[in-house]
Amino acid sequence: MVSDPRCPECAGKVSSTATWCMHCGEDFPSAVDADSGRPVQDRATENADYEESVDGGSSDATTVGFLVAIVGLVTLPFATPPNMLLFYAAAAVGSGIYAARQASLREAASKGGLALAVAPLVLWTLSLVVPGTGGLSLGRLVPALAYAIVVSSIARAID
Template identity: 40%
Template sequence: MRTDPRCPHCNEKVSATASWCMHCGQDFDEPREAGSGELTEALARGDSDAVAGRLTDSEHGPGAIGVGVAIVALVTLPTVAPPGLTFFYLAAVVAVGYLAAQQQGTSDALSRGAQLLALTPLLLWLLSAALYAVPPITALLGPIVYAVLVLLLARRIDSSLVG
């Protein structure tokens, strides 16, 4: 008998014999024990609600968000970063991920990570202007669009994590 049965989808308390959750309405084979670490299973199932619940409840949530933000930065920043700043670009990726991971909660980590990620191409553009010739002002269009998209996407993800 489970001592603290939880819904595998939303992580709310359920009866030990429940086969569906009265909180989220999801069906399941059996409840899981609280703190059993089923994040990997939720990822494998593609259950975004369960993943969000596990990340929000976990003390490692901010670290996971920090790693995720760093991966997004590593993949997307080259499209808007000025050429010739590879070292600074890689340092920015590490810094963005690290600073996001140092936050108290997942929502704070996502918010701070998104802010830093949005600001990074603009800072790289300024660094490029200081080190090399000043690029044309139209070169700022890409970083500005990137910043807006990152902040909008982060807000949408945060709202799905919170509620």
């Protein structure tokens, strides 16, 4: 039968989620079962492992990165200069890859969104030097600015 968790140093009764003993001040990774002397399986640690796997898991950040790339591929054509298909596709996929490499879901969504927001401005600047894209046109800057403002405000709201 498992008894109450105890401090491994002074054997004072502690919570199974405690990281230090309130009796002697000893820091410990987990409480010790008084009967067996082994660490008590900590429910809080299991929850922390699960939260870490969800929040810091690469598969979840990869999913967000994939979604950022899809959103970019669908929306960027409305905000980029003409004849920039290859560049806008590279910007959308690059934003998705950048989002997928983040450590958490929140960072993936916010940083990927900000990368996507900057993309039409970079593409407009790039169109100034790429032949066949129309050159300098401030009329094409308006949709790029509007896109950047809307997408960056959404990304900042996530952060």
